[in-house]
Amino acid sequence: MTSPWLADSDVVAQTQIRSLVRESWERAQKVRLDPERLLSPLEFERDELGDYRQAHPLATVMPVIRKLLVQDADNDSGMLVAVGDAMGRLLWVEGDTGLKRRAEAMMFVEGADWSEDAAGTSAPGTALALNHGIQIRRDEHFNRLVHAWSCTAVPVHDPETRNIIGVIDITGDEQAVDRHTMPLMEATAHAVETELMLQRFRMRAEGISGLGSPSGTEHSPMIFFDSSLATLDVRSKPGTARGVVRVHKALRPTLHILGRDTALLSVAGKTLELTPRHAEIVTLLSRSRSGLSAERLTELLHGSPEGVATVRSEMVRLRRVIDNFQRGLSPTSKPYRLPEPLELDAQQVVALLNRGAHRAAFAAYRGAILPRSQAPGIQDIRDDVAGRLREAMLADASAELLLEYAQSEGALDDLEVWRTVLKLLPAKSPKRAGVVAQIERLESP
Structure with missing residues (x-):
């Protein structure tokens, strides 16, 4: 009997579309994903990722996963092992180093939402x-950028409540969907759940409560996870209800401004397209958590404090639009300030650059920030992000990646970039002729 969960080419015909896959495609279409473009959102910056991983229930059982899976996924294996949380955010990606760099191009990186x-x-x-x-094989993936890859994944459950707490995945070539891979993955998940239960037995025997604070100890920090595995960081005395709750940034609204003249605000599965002026205002406010006075906001928009009355009128309209979309998100006044942090897609690019994931950063960079905006404040932000990307490409990118960057809209006429590409390319590379021709064109009067 053929299992609907397997994608082994010896079991499933290459031309056959499994019903599970077709239904998944339909779910992707309902949320309006673009199969031609992939940007799995980067939900964690480096410091946040470290804190979140350390607090996650699967952190203590990573040695089990590494022993059973990662040791075989060495630098020549052509395999990656990824471990994510219950929301699909990748927390660990380990294995073949070269393959890991290739996977950056499709944002299969630690901290990304899959x-x-x-x-x-x-x-x-x-x-x-x-x-x-x-198992998902090659073109069964909804997004065409992932069609070169195959993968097998299994959920991991809390051993007592049976709630999902994470997922374990193997990604690579056809070997990743071999008929023997699924039993291995299921056995690994079972071993992980068993180890979690044994750890709890040991903790209880030693009189330890929660996830790490001794029973009866006051002021001991404890980390809890709600049903969606969003971090709730509670510091309080036992028996009290008081505490400090920190909602993770992955739950915050996101503003998409890269390569767009009109920003796209997304929250809780809903999206709102902002006008160019409203996009400028929200972008500037998101970069200034302490807020901006009406005069300072006017300067950033127009280059001078003149026109404050116009900006105030625009703020009234912006509040009305956002309130109709999602209550509690519209800017407050005196000074103008966003009521809660708003994530910018441009911040993902910077975060990836800071982590040295240059290919992923370039893939995430969909274009200049609000490219047609002439607002001085927007121009400064635009130049800052583009400049960071350029510096990183020149300093650390491979010849192949730098050539891809040179051919992008923002670097097509950048003579220094093209000269650096020429230096990095091997002497016998067939690509050198095209690079030399571009350099000559740029150097010609």
Whole structure:
């Protein structure tokens, strides 16, 4: 009997579309994902990722996963092992170093969101959506940028409540969906859940409560996770209800401004397209958490404090638009300030650059920030992000990646970039002729 969860080419015909895959494609279409473009959102910056991983229930069982899976996924294996949380966000990606660099191009990196709502059909996202282990082979992926890859993933459950707490994934070539891979993954998940239960037995025997604070100890910090695995960092005395709750940034609204003249505000699965002026205002406010006076905001928009009355009128209209979309997000006044942090897609590019993931950063960079905006404040932000990307490409990118960057709109006429590409290319590379021709064109009067 053929299992609907397997994608082994010896079991499933190459031309056959499994019903599970077709249904996953339909879910991706309902949330309006673009199969031609993939940008799995980067939900964590480096410091946040470290803190979140350390507090996550799967952190203590990573040695088990590494022993069973990662040791075999060495630098020549052509395999990656990824471990994510219950929301599909990748927390650990380990294995073949060269393959890991290639995977950056499709944002298969630590901290990225690979849930179905963000990335469409994939083994980690679909395994979580269906609460079942599954294999996804090459063009079964919803997004065409992932068609060169195959993967197997299984959910991991809390050993007592049976709630999903994470997902384990193997990604690579056809070997990743071999018929023997699924039993290995299921055995690994079972070993992880067993180890979690044993750890709890030991903690209880030693009189330890929660996830790490001794029973009866006052003021001991404890980390809890709610049903969606968003971090709730509670510091309080036992028996009290008081505490400090920190909602993770992954739950915050996001503003998409890269390569767009009109920003796209997304929150809780909803989207709102902002006018160019409203996009400028929200972008400037998101970069100034302490707020901006009406006069300072006017300067950033117009280059001078003249026209404050016009800006105030625009703020009234902006509040009305946002309130109709989502209550509690519109800017407050005196000074103008966003009521809660707003994530910019441009921040993902900077975060990836800071982590040295240059290919992923370039893939995430969809274009200049609000490219047609003439607002001085927007121009400064635009130049800052573009400049950071350029510096990173010149300093650390490979010849192949730098050539891709040189051919992008922002660097096509950058003579220094093209000269650096020429220096990095091997002497016998067939690409040198085209690079030399471009340099000569740029150097000609």
